[in-house]
Amino acid sequence: ALKMRPDYPEARENFYRVANWLVERWHFFMLNDHGRNQKYQQAIQKAVQKGCNTVLDIGTGTGILGMCAKKAGAAEVYACELSKTMYELACEVVSANGMDGSIKILHMKSLEMEVPKDIPHRVSLVVTETVDAGLFGEGIIESLIHAWHHLLLPPKRGENEFGEQSATGRVIPAGATVFGMAVECSEIRRHHRLCVTKVGGLSMAAAGELHSPVSCSSEPDDSMEPYTTERLSRLPGGYKPLTEPFTALNIDFNNVQELEGLSSREVQEIRLPVIQQGELDALAVWFQLHLDEENSLSTGPQEDTCWEQAIYPFHSAKGFVLKPRDELIVEVSCRDAYLRLCSVAVLRDGHKISLDKLMDSQYPVSNPNPEAELCSALACLQTDQSQARDFCMLECSEMALLNNQDYHQSFCTALAKLISQLKVKCQNQERGSAFQPGPAVATRCASPFYVLDVSEGFSLLSLIAASQGHVKAFSSVEKKRQQEVLKRLARSNNVSEQHLEFWLNNTEDEQGMLQRPSREKLWSAIILDCVETCGLIRQKLMEKASLARCLLEEGGRIFPGKIVVYGMLVESETLLLESAVQGQEPTLGFNIAPFINQFTVPVHVFLDFSTLECRHLSESVELFVLNLMDANANYINREVKVQATSTGRITAIPFWYHIYLDEEINVSTLGQAAHWKQAAVVLQQPLEVRAGEWVRLAVKLHKSTISILAHI
Numbered sequence: 001a002l003k004m005r006p007d008y009p010e011a012r013e014n015f016y017r018v019a020n021w022l023v024e025r026w027h028f029f030m031l032n033d034h035g036r037n038q039k040y041q042q043a044i045q046k047a048v049q050k051g052c053n054t055v056l057d058i059g060t061g062t063g064i065l066g067m068c069a070k071k072a073g074a075a076e077v078y079a080c081e082l083s084k085t086m087y088e089l090a091c092e093v094v095s096a097n098g099m100d101g102s103i104k105i106l107h108m109k110s111l112e113m114e115v116p117k118d119i120p121h122r123v124s125l126v127v128t129e130t131v132d133a134g135l136f137g138e139g140i141i142e143s144l145i146h147a148w149h150h151l152l153l154p155p156k157r158g159e160n161e162f163g164e165q166s167a168t169g170r171v172i173p174a175g176a177t178v179f180g181m182a183v184e185c186s187e188i189r190r191h192h193r194l195c196v197t198k199v200g201g202l203s204m205a206a207a208g209e210l211h212s213p214v215s216c217s218s219e220p221d222d223s224m225e226p227y228t229t230e231r232l233s234r235l236p237g238g239y240k241p242l243t244e245p246f247t248a249l250n251i252d253f254n255n256v257q258e259l260e261g262l263s264s265r266e267v268q269e270i271r272l273p274v275i276q277q278g279e280l281d282a283l284a285v286w287f288q289l290h291l292d293e294e295n296s297l298s299t300g301p302q303e304d305t306c307w308e309q310a311i312y313p314f315h316s317a318k319g320f321v322l323k324p325r326d327e328l329i330v331e332v333s334c335r336d337a338y339l340r341l342c343s344v345a346v347l348r349d350g351h352k353i354s355l356d357k358l359m360d361s362q363y364p365v366s367n368p369n370p371e372a373e374l375c376s377a378l379a380c381l382q383t384d385q386s387q388a389r390d391f392c393m394l395e396c397s398e399m400a401l402l403n404n405q406d407y408h409q410s411f412c413t414a415l416a417k418l419i420s421q422l423k424v425k426c427q428n429q430e431r432g433s434a435f436q437p438g439p440a441v442a443t444r445c446a447s448p449f450y451v452l453d454v455s456e457g458f459s460l461l462s463l464i465a466a467s468q469g470h471v472k473a474f475s476s477v478e479k480k481r482q483q484e485v486l487k488r489l490a491r492s493n494n495v496s497e498q499h500l501e502f503w504l505n506n507t508e509d510e511q512g513m514l515q516r517p518s519r520e521k522l523w524s525a526i527i528l529d530c531v532e533t534c535g536l537i538r539q540k541l542m543e544k545a546s547l548a549r550c551l552l553e554e555g556g557r558i559f560p561g562k563i564v565v566y567g568m569l570v571e572s573e574t575l576l577l578e579s580a581v582q583g584q585e586p587t588l589g590f591n592i593a594p595f596i597n598q599f600t601v602p603v604h605v606f607l608d609f610s611t612l613e614c615r616h617l618s619e620s621v622e623l624f625v626l627n628l629m630d631a632n633a634n635y636i637n638r639e640v641k642v643q644a645t646s647t648g649r650i651t652a653i654p655f656w657y658h659i660y661l662d663e664e665i666n667v668s669t670l671g672q673a674a675h676w677k678q679a680a681v682v683l684q685q686p687l688e689v690r691a692g693e694w695v696r697l698a699v700k701l702h703k704s705t706i707s708i709l710a711h712i
């Protein structure tokens with residue numbers, strides 16, 4: 001579609017969403033990582049010089065490692081790539097670099113490859129970087145076991161009977177060392193655990209066990225993942241190491257017996273001395289990839305690499321404060337091909353405090369008296385596991401939203417204001433109609449006010465509305481367990497069952513949600529979600545708002561009433577490196593950039609603007625306003641002038657929102673407690689600007705897609 005009509009907005013917006021999906025963002029900063037590319041190149045050159053002259057590149061991506069092997073003089077180079085988009089891209093790149101005749105690229109998974117069907121004979125070198133932040137997440141172990149059995153010459157085993165070095169196989173990287181460390185980190189905590197006891201005026205005590213979908217200890221069900229990933233060096237509020245880094249695992253990729261033994265290796269227990277007091281929030285894991293004896297790559301938090309670390313969050317209702325002299329006991333295992341770490345206990349003054357039983361108890365954490373601690377630890381051992389089972393899963397963003405107290409408090413205040421205004425109005429009406437002289441009787445409005453909450457995902461707002469009194473609230477929460485949590489919270493906060501209902505009628509499309517509560521009733525308030533966690537405006541927001549307006553009674557309101565979008569001119573090398581390959585130099589002189597950069601998208605999402613390395617080149621400026629309470633085109637096209645406050649090169653315009661619940665009360669999506677990330681328009685061409693100069697921004701919004709062009 002874009003090829004036919006490049007300016008067709010729907011196609012453009014869809015392409016950006018598709019491009020984000022088709023080509024992972026890490027391709028850009030990986031290819032820009034000259035150090036990484038050079039180390040792989042050196043390792044490959046050495047191997048080829050030592051006689052490896054038939055090479056297979058597993059997971060070739062853009063083809064860069066295969067081209068290194070060819071350039072190093074390998075006689076035969078093969079490459080395989082399971083992603084169709086990357087396979088086609090690799091073919092273009094290899095032919096653009098004049099190697100299409102000499103590198104055979106296969107669109108397949110290495111596990112399907114066979115000799116002689118796919119490659120004529122076994123190779124002497126496999127090169128691959130099919131690793132994720134948790135090392136094994138791209139299946140490198142399984143790929144290498146298969147490669148050693150079917151695709152590689154046998155490993156080095158000394159002189160053969162004629163005394164000469166027989167052709168042997170080997171792998172680059174040669175192996176990896178995995179490190180771990182316990183950390184205190186509030187940013188991780190608020191995404192994985194309930195950290196508040198009250199929110200929006202509601203007590204959360206009765207919520208039961210709430211879990212993010214990241215856990216090692218549960219049985220392998222597909223809704224759980226063993227770890228999540230974070231760039232520790234970029235997390236707001238930083239992190240505090242609670243133990244020294246420890247070696248969790250060493251693995252030799254040239255030893256197929258070791259690779260095969262990995263998954264059956266017994267669980268390893270590691271004891272870690274605590275080095276400073278702090279709340280145990282997670283185990284952070286990274287690794288060194290040993291390309292060969294000399295070269296290695298590290299994904300550690302202390303390096304200035306672009307890689308993320310694997311994060312194993314600590315789940316417990318109350319958290320646990322580690323003290324110096326404690327010993328944290330961690331279990332390391334490799335169940336079903338994933339590296340799994342779990343904090344299982346703490347050794348304190350000779351007592352062993354079990355942590356995994358902490359999960360489901362309201363166990364007070366820091367009671368000073370160890371005996372009592374031990375007794376209650378033993379006591380909760382008796383806890384029947386059924387209690388643990390009635391936990392409810394929340395997405396990380398839903399957990400962070402739940403922990404966002406000022407968001408909920410703002411809603412509570414704004415809803416209370418609206419309800420009291422409506423009460424006054426209806427009393428005036430009643431008094432107006434049956435006017436009798438004499439003391440104004442405080443007439444109670446007969447029927448309750450109806451409030452509908454169509455927020456995405458888990459939301460407490462319906463319950464907060466119902467707790468104002470005289471409100472019948474409808475929640476669009478769909479998952480059974482989440483409805484149970486809301487019902488438990490309603491009961492424990494004295495909200496009667498009939499004041500909270502679940503609005504599940506014809507939800508085949510979002511619009512379907514928006515209906516009258518009943519034939520003769522209209523809504524007093526409808527609560528919409530307007531900003532996605534990634535930082536973009538929700539699709540179809542304006543359509544939903546115009547529909548919702550028709551369903552409001554006189555004086556009724558949509559929440560939020562309006563959103564004001566702010567932006568700022570910044571110079572950020574980091575954002576550039578994550579958005580497009582910067583020329584040929586980083587990619588070892590190979591011509592790769594024009595091909596992979598076809599998948600550059602102009603808006604970068606899930607950004608943490610508060611910790612982004614960048615130089616601010618202007619103050620924040622209002623880009624545009626979306627008023628949900630009055631019909632306006634869902635098309636914004638305006639010019640904004642902004643003065644540069646320092647000289648530099650504008651490479652991006654991060655933007656965020658002030659969400660107005662009413663004329664005064666607003667919530668910012670940029671802030672420590674915010675559960676939202678930010679987005680940024682990355683300029684196609686960086687714009688040089690001098691301090692004091694005015695920059696004109698052409699801001700367009702069409703169907704929730706923001707575009708900004710900058711001119712001097």
Ligand SMILES: CCc1ccncc1CNCCCCSC[C@H]1O[C@@H](n2ccc3c(N)ncnc32)[C@H](O)[C@@H]1O
Pocket residue numbers: 026030058059060061080081082083086108109110111129130131132133134138139143289297298299307308
């Ligand atoms: C310091 C390295 C580092 C550290 C931490 N985080 C990230 C990195 C960087 N590595 C990222 C690569 C990650 C993606 S893997 C690269 C490409 O290979 C493909 N694939 C994967 C397996 C596979 C297979 N068996 N057969 C054929 N193709 C295969 C994928 O489709 C992808 O295009």
